[in-house]
Amino acid sequence: MSIINSCTVGNVFFMAFLSLPALPALAAPPEADVAALQKLLERMERLETRNAQLEREVRALRGERTAPAESSAAERTARDEPNIGARLKMVEEDVAAMKAPAVPAEKRDDATVDAALTTIWQKANGLPHGTHASNKLSYRADLTVEAPLERVGAVEHKLFAHLRVGQGQGLNEALGYLGHHNIPNATAFRVSGAEPDDAVVLLGQAWYQAAIPFGKTSRRKLELTFGKIDVFGFFDRNDAADNETTQFLNTVFVHNPLLDAGGEAGVDANGFQPGFIASYLDGHDGPEPWRLSLGVFGAGSAGANYEDTTDSPLVIAQAEKTLRLFGGHTGNYRLYVWTRRNVPDFIDGASRRHTGFGLSVDQQMGKGIKLFGRYGQLLRGKLHVNRALAVGAEIAGTHWKRASDSVGIAGSWLWASHAYRRAGGKAYLDQESFQADAPDFRFRPSGSERVAEIYYRYALSPQFSLTPDVQWIWRGGANPRAGTATLFGLRANVTY
Secondary structure, three states: OHHHHHHHHHHHHHHHHHOOOOOOOOOOOOHHHHHHHHHHHHHHHHHHHHHHHHHHHHHHHHHHOOHHHHHHHOOOOOOOOOHHHHHHHHHHHHHHHHHOOOOOOOOOOOOEEEEEEEEEEEEEEOOOOOOOOOOEEEEEEEEEEEEEOOOEOOEEEEEEEEEEEEEOOOOHHHHHHOOOOOOOOOOOOOOOOOOOOOOOOEEEEEEEEEEEEOOOOOOEEEEEEEEEEOHHHOOOOOOOOOOOOOOOOOHHHHOOOOOOOOOOOOOOOOOOEEEEEEEEEEOOOOOOOEEEEEEEEOOHHHHOOOOOOOOOOEEEEEEEEEEEEOOOEEEEEEEEEEEEEEEEOOOOOOEEEEEEEEEEEEEEOOOOEEEEEEEEEEEEOOOOEEEEEEEEEEEEHHHHOOOOOEEEEEEEEEEEOHHHHHHOEEOOOOHHHOOOOOOOOEEOOOOEEEEEEEEEEEEOOOOEEEEEEEEEEEOHHHOOOOOEEEEEEEEEEEEO
8 A cells, every 4th residue: 555655646746847847958167166176175085094094093002002011921022012012121121130140240440540740849948058958859650550359249349559659858858867857748759779860660559458348238347458558548547638749748747747757657668568457437327427447567677578577566546437517517537546566765776665646637617628637645655756736727729719729738846755855856967968067966855846838739720730838847856956947849740
């Protein structure tokens, strides 16, 4: 029934369409409309192409969500692996490498090498006529090598070597003839027994050190050192007055006068000696660590040169502490005692035990100002000097916009011992170095020998500096009849 009705309706519409009048033919579209239609079709094609490209990128991003987990499970990185997965794999490989057991290297190439060349010119005014103490030159070259060795478990250890060469004694011999207790040129060096024309290289130091940590951190450790050593590299240190090549020149400021100029350290003719040092460092307090050190050294004319080393040893113990004082500025405080047996007496030559103590302090005071002080006293035994005090300051050039420059100023008192006073002082002049009418100084010592020094270190470059230096010496050898001597100097220092 529905089919018949549909046909009937269709016939009616068909008959009506035939009865309509004929329509006119459609005109062809103009050329401008054809061109516009062509551009529209081209734009649609470009949009479809861009849409397909965006769909591919979206699918790729959705796929990378699971790619990292899948790629990390693989053993190797594929060429077409997503960037995130590749980076994750590299991180995992680095972590695995760090966890792997360390394989000892065949050699170490992180050794530290330092070199320095120091030349000194000095001239003296005010010494007795005929001393010929003018226009004295000297030089010294130092080369040090510090080579860390491979760790043994948690133990760090290293080797240290120090080579030295030099010529010229400066004004040291002239003042020694006059009985002075200070040494005005601490850099002067010549190998013992060598001729003045000979420049002989000396192995000054050669020692081994092991640092053994306590607990899980390295803040507490025991350091053991043995070999041929410079005792002042470990004891009586001072940040403001410790280096004769860049700071003060006179030994009364460089080291404790009793240990150095007074001979209590018992070093060999070249300034070194065999020894063993045990040192405990506790850095648990962070910026305020403390250290205890005990050293045993061969000393004396035979012991320091490896002949009868144990017959007259120098035993020295030191306690040192770093403190933050005066508004948090760093200061180092060192107290030490020493003892030595079988020391020849300067009066009768008899062997006696010597015992003394010393104090070394350096304290930062504000910006670029560092104060220092040293004190030494002989408690047992006989020396020409039984007490010595040195105080001074080092001022950085930051105050006048020369940060690498510095000024040093210091004064020292060396008191004559009671034994030296009772014996009566006598300075034996080298008659070959003086005129025929030169007096033979005979005097009774009293009071103290006094030394003052001032220098200005001018840095021409980070490695090269020139240092004008002036020293004044009053009552040399504690001689009340001695006048004032003025020593002018110029130091050139080159470092590497």
